[in-house]
Amino acid sequence: MDTSDLFASCRKGDVGRVRYLLEQRDVEVNVRDKWDSTPLYYACLCGHEELVRYLLANGARCEANTFDGERCLYGALSDPIRRALRDYKQVTASCRRRDYYDDFLQRLLEQGIHSDVVFVVHGKPFRAHRCVLGARSTYFANMLDTKWKGKSVVVLRHPLINPVAFGALLQYLYTGRLDIGVEHVSDCERLAKQCQLWDLLEDLEAKCEKVSEFVASKPGTCVKVLTIEPPPADPRLREDMALLAGCALPPELRGDLGELPFPCPDGFSSCPDICFRVADSSFLCHKAFFCGRSDYFRALLDDHFRESEEPAASGEPPVVTLHGISPEIFTHVLYYVYSDHTELPPELVYDVLSVADMYLLPGLKRLCGRSLAQLLEEDNVVGIWRIAKLFRLARLEDQCTEYMAKVIEKLVEREDFVEAVREEAAAVAARQETDSIPLVDDIRFHVASTVQTYSAIEEAQQRLRALEDLLVSIGLDC
Numbered sequence: 001m002d003t004s005d006l007f008a009s010c011r012k013g014d015v016g017r018v019r020y021l022l023e024q025r026d027v028e029v030n031v032r033d034k035w036d037s038t039p040l041y042y043a044c045l046c047g048h049e050e051l052v053r054y055l056l057a058n059g060a061r062c063e064a065n066t067f068d069g070e071r072c073l074y075g076a077l078s079d080p081i082r083r084a085l086r087d088y089k090q091v092t093a094s095c096r097r098r099d100y101y102d103d104f105l106q107r108l109l110e111q112g113i114h115s116d117v118v119f120v121v122h123g124k125p126f127r128a129h130r131c132v133l134g135a136r137s138t139y140f141a142n143m144l145d146t147k148w149k150g151k152s153v154v155v156l157r158h159p160l161i162n163p164v165a166f167g168a169l170l171q172y173l174y175t176g177r178l179d180i181g182v183e184h185v186s187d188c189e190r191l192a193k194q195c196q197l198w199d200l201l202e203d204l205e206a207k208c209e210k211v212s213e214f215v216a217s218k219p220g221t222c223v224k225v226l227t228i229e230p231p232p233a234d235p236r237l238r239e240d241m242a243l244l245a246g247c248a249l250p251p252e253l254r255g256d257l258g259e260l261p262f263p264c265p266d267g268f269s270s271c272p273d274i275c276f277r278v279a280d281s282s283f284l285c286h287k288a289f290f291c292g293r294s295d296y297f298r299a300l301l302d303d304h305f306r307e308s309e310e311p312a313a314s315g316e317p318p319v320v321t322l323h324g325i326s327p328e329i330f331t332h333v334l335y336y337v338y339s340d341h342t343e344l345p346p347e348l349v350y351d352v353l354s355v356a357d358m359y360l361l362p363g364l365k366r367l368c369g370r371s372l373a374q375l376l377e378e379d380n381v382v383g384i385w386r387i388a389k390l391f392r393l394a395r396l397e398d399q400c401t402e403y404m405a406k407v408i409e410k411l412v413e414r415e416d417f418v419e420a421v422r423e424e425a426a427a428v429a430a431r432q433e434t435d436s437i438p439l440v441d442d443i444r445f446h447v448a449s450t451v452q453t454y455s456a457i458e459e460a461q462q463r464l465r466a467l468e469d470l471l472v473s474i475g476l477d478c
Helices: 002-012 015-023 039-045 049-057 067-075 079-086 101-111 130-136 138-145 163-175 182-194 198-217 236-248 287-293 295-302 327-339 346-358 362-373 381-390 394-406 415-427 438-449 454-473
Strands: 117-121 124-128 153-156 178-181 225-228 274-278 281-285 319-322
Touching: 002 015, 002 039, 015 049, 039 049, 039 067, 049 079, 067 079, 067 198, 067 225, 101 163, 101 287, 117 163, 124 130, 124 163, 130 138, 130 163, 130 236, 163 178, 163 182, 178 182, 178 198, 182 198, 182 225, 198 225, 236 281, 236 327, 274 327, 281 287, 281 327, 287 295, 287 327, 327 346, 327 362, 346 362, 362 381, 362 394, 381 394, 381 415, 394 438, 415 438, 415 454, 438 454
Parallel strands: 117 153, 274 319
Antiparallel strands: 117 124, 178 225, 274 281
């Protein structure tokens, strides 16, 4: 629902609504509809310059000489929008408010932190991680366990292996995305065949056909870079990375996790370099993932808390003991760290949320927030709203106030809601009698946003009267 609202708001040029959906509802800015169009494309097509600049500043992708970039440029309604697109500079991950999984994987590839193998292709080095390559490709898993086993440097001299295409192939294995110049597409297809990446080969052929049709039908366009992007709901990348979480599980926890359906493949060696001891269970993990996804674990493993490590047995990874967490809860942290997802049973959400806050995993906190949003009822909405404020979950807080607006006539009779309004009023510094109360303002906003018909106006007025009567009864006229 939020996604369709975003597309509609971009066609209208409603900057305020788009800002609300991106910043409060956490909608992905580069989402695509069934016509393979993005919010930025519709904003360009409909001539909304202010909205185009806002989307570009908040991470909308529009690289020059790509299919999407040329499509936006060709469809732009005005010259100022075309100039804005040409001046576009991609927002870096460090400037983004949210810790996107894709950004983490891209940094893992580019920076090569904790890499354990280097490929040298005609003199050009590429740092990589055995665990990622093995999880994503059966071909690489077999080669790393046979011909390349034990090698920290692998030299590839075959004349048909192009360094540019090999770099693009690594980008695909790490991120599911691929950017390649059109002149190197055939080299990339050859490598994809060699590495038995049939999905990539199919995607390359389909994209080449789409670009050819677009260029033929739009005179003056010039696509020099071919981009492969997985659909937003494509599970392949996350499922492959979840194999690493399955391999990290201690034997006593495998087979009893029906909600985590990613078995560790027989004979697959994930090459762990750190062991987390949780109670009596040992999880064999990878520093690259834990340090890359959490500042807490980066400090624990890389910085001044190295003394937390226990001496390791010969050939075994060092051991770090984690306190204040159970193996069951850590298993959910583990799957989130590797795959950006974990199935959360309702009875564990609060415990996982507390641990996610302690381990500095904002994405896992948001995942907990989404789970809590599914549990909203009249009896618990105030309690969940308090949790949302405590853990700074803006989207969940907004969903709570939206739900409150729907049931406000019943809520005004509940003592926990009345107390929440009083606390919000008291929290406003130097509040005057007629100053607004944030919780009340948010409820009013959601009541008003539902008004689309005459009958809805009467219903909204009735809800607002119930709220106003409560405020008068407790002496808060605002």
